[in-house]
Amino acid sequence: MKPFPKALTDKLHQREQSHSLRKLSESNSLIDFSSNDYLGFARSSELFDKTHQFLVDNNLKNNGATGSRLLSGNHKLHSEAEKFITTFHQSETALIFNSGYDANVGFFSSVPQRNDVILYDELIHASIRDGIQLSNAKSYKFPHNDLEELEQLIQKFQTPETEIYVVTESVFSMDGDSPNLEALTHITEKYQAYLVVDEAHALGIFGEKGEGLVQSLGLQDKVFARIMTFGKGLGCHGAAILGSEDLKSYLVNFARSFIYTTGLSPHSVATILVAYQLLSSGKVNGLKHNITFFNQQKNLLGLKPMFVYSKSAIHSAIIPGNEKVKTIAAQLQKQGFDVKPILSPTVPQGQERLRFCLHSYNSEEEISAVMTCLSSLL
Numbered sequence: 001m002k003p004f005p006k007a008l009t010d011k012l013h014q015r016e017q018s019h020s021l022r023k024l025s026e027s028n029s030l031i032d033f034s035s036n037d038y039l040g041f042a043r044s045s046e047l048f049d050k051t052h053q054f055l056v057d058n059n060l061k062n063n064g065a066t067g068s069r070l071l072s073g074n075h076k077l078h079s080e081a082e083k084f085i086t087t088f089h090q091s092e093t094a095l096i097f098n099s100g101y102d103a104n105v106g107f108f109s110s111v112p113q114r115n116d117v118i119l120y121d122e123l124i125h126a127s128i129r130d131g132i133q134l135s136n137a138k139s140y141k142f143p144h145n146d147l148e149e150l151e152q153l154i155q156k157f158q159t160p161e162t163e164i165y166v167v168t169e170s171v172f173s174m175d176g177d178s179p180n181l182e183a184l185t186h187i188t189e190k191y192q193a194y195l196v197v198d199e200a201h202a203l204g205i206f207g208e209k210g211e212g213l214v215q216s217l218g219l220q221d222k223v224f225a226r227i228m229t230f231g232k233g234l235g236c237h238g239a240a241i242l243g244s245e246d247l248k249s250y251l252v253n254f255a256r257s258f259i260y261t262t263g264l265s266p267h268s269v270a271t272i273l274v275a276y277q278l279l280s281s282g283k284v285n286g287l288k289h290n291i292t293f294f295n296q297q298k299n300l301l302g303l304k305p306m307f308v309y310s311k312s313a314i315h316s317a318i319i320p321g322n323e324k325v326k327t328i329a330a331q332l333q334k335q336g337f338d339v340k341p342i343l344s345p346t347v348p349q350g351q352e353r354l355r356f357c358l359h360s361y362n363s364e365e366e367i368s369a370v371m372t373c374l375s376s377l378l
Helices: 006-017 045-057 076-088 100-110 126-133 147-157 181-190 245-254 266-280 285-300 322-334 364-377
Strands: 093-097 117-121 138-142 164-169 194-198 225-229 239-243 314-318 340-342 353-357
Touching (some): 076 093, 100 194, 100 239, 100 245, 117 147, 147 164, 147 181, 164 181, 181 194, 239 245, 285 314, 322 353, 322 364
Parallel strands (some): 194 225
Antiparallel strands (some): 093 239
16 A cells, blocks of 8 residues: 655644544443533434334335435425425525535535625634635634624725625534624624524524524524524434525525535435424423533532633533643543543634533433532542
């Protein structure tokens, strides 16, 4: 076999030396404080059984989509699921993509044009950054949740020939915090900018039925596009972009990650539809209780100062240094808690952290025990 390129070997060695080399891990039997399965849908026998029955009842026996959605891979089930999602999210339309990554890459690589400007939060997800890199538009980041700096940038770049796209997340994946969406929509309306919000970590968490943070605040009509990812709160795979009929038509015609890929299988789309139906029946209260209880435990044990403020299911304890945070995570894992360290360069140096993900199936006893264990290790 041909030797591995030296430049690539050197990059791997650099990761090893900085204690940041990533490796795949297998599933384990530890108490889950790391997965994105916030509502337990990924492990839900009810979702599994109802999806199977739906496929049987509708005589859907295809294992795959057979092609892209523009060729042979678009099924009646896609339209049914998109119609349900549209109604659930009080949107004009919805377009299903194969993943949140595909949705973000497809949107940002095709919608903003050459003379346009994209202004994005500095902590935006990598999939959005990748989409922006493929765009012909100019792009500039603003400090995290700094709306004053954002407004100054809008004023700087606003011209009659330029459309401005403002991009944020309703819940940031590493910090678990949220922007002031009411103030943000006020700014974008003031300057007629297009607001795009990724709701990957808000779906299933915020709102009476888990509709997301934008909708829970009644701001859905003030947002140009919402990206809903199903691999977190819905426990399955895929994503949808919510927006106008014109936006959907444009994406079908110009979003390359939608056009040039095989569509999701009927089973995947049925799982999405059934997961939304379960969400509609009310499944979020257990998670909301656990978020409140976790925050109470922080205060009780004096751990609040080390945590990033969050009302979401993501709670990050800042423990600077890759080696130190890895050591504490390993000790928590030895005690039976699956808590993962987040290392630089995934986060900036000095911002390494333990990332706790809460779920509807975590018990108060488990939450209390992991926080007490953390307190003893510091």
